Amino acid sequence: MVRQILCIAGPTASGKSSRAVEEALGRSTSTGEALARDGEIISVDSRQVYRGLDIGTEKISAEEMRGVPHHLIDIREPEESYSAGDFVQDATRLIEDISARGKLPILVGGTHFYFNALINGLPARVDADPALRKELEQPSTEELYARVVERDARRAAELDPLNRRRLIRALEIITSLGAVPQRYPKDCPIGQSCGYQVEWIVIDPPREELQERIDARLEQALGRGLVDEVRRVREAVGDTRLSELGLEYKIVGEFLRNERTEDSLLPMLSAKLWQYARRQKAWLRKLRDEHTISAELSHPDRS
């Protein structure tokens, strides 16, 4: 059976979360018509899955949820891993559950790669192999690339020879399957693999407006104790993992280690979040190209 889902995507600070709640409550008036919707929200966010990362990830508060169930938030400890594969599995299950209850699954978030993975599928289906990954940390990047070329020339041609992470992942798949499966096999056109009927809402505010929203949100986050939150997370997971969590966690972590001044915090965070937003916009373009979804330039008053 073809499940219907609503996907809300957009860059950071674009106001996705509150829009999702409105959609779930059926109060969206963007088209002028009152849509009687009763939905549950599935977060599509690679960082909000972690407990304790609240301020830095701009996690929605209980009040802001307004009684709408939210899924895939606070489901892991920060030191645990969570992958696109985990997400696809969890989201697939949740979509079934929510649909079975007669409700509309609403997927909202800024991890656009996860949307892509859910809708277009992840052909490999090979779990991470920590032991193998550790072993593959040893060889030089050149060597890793040579191995991929030797064992799967087709995939090698697609990969960046200098991107170790991707090379290691490719070798992980090759070790398990012999070769990396093709992205879009002839018998599985784009959009067919997921079997969902997708309605898109893409919120993509103009540059200047988004930058203002990012800065406003950052000042708010600092006022709400961002630095203390990062300090707690750092104590729990250590510096390496902290940096991996990215953005606020990485930058504030540098400050906590006295590698940067307090004055440089806000400007640097602002710059990094804008860089992030740009990467997200690149994904939106890709999603648009693949799904003919249209962007909505308007946005709700707050997020």
Next chain:
RNA sequence: GCGUCGGUCGGAUAGCGGCUAUUCCAGGAGACUGUAAAUCUCCCGCCCAAUGGGCAUCGGUGGUUCGAGUCCACCCCGGCGCA
């Protein structure tokens, strides 16, 4: 005032007489098939009849030299030390 260290492309930084002035950050354009807020690539003085070529450029002015960001002199500016 004397001494001293320094003034390099938005910021920081390398450069110790020779051919394309280094690296990091910021900025811009992208990639992305299981770490994705991660990871990675390219561009980033000016101009052009541009898969190549031309002209600039290292605080200023002069000088030494076949050749100067690099050496010398003087000047301007900043830090430190001594007065």
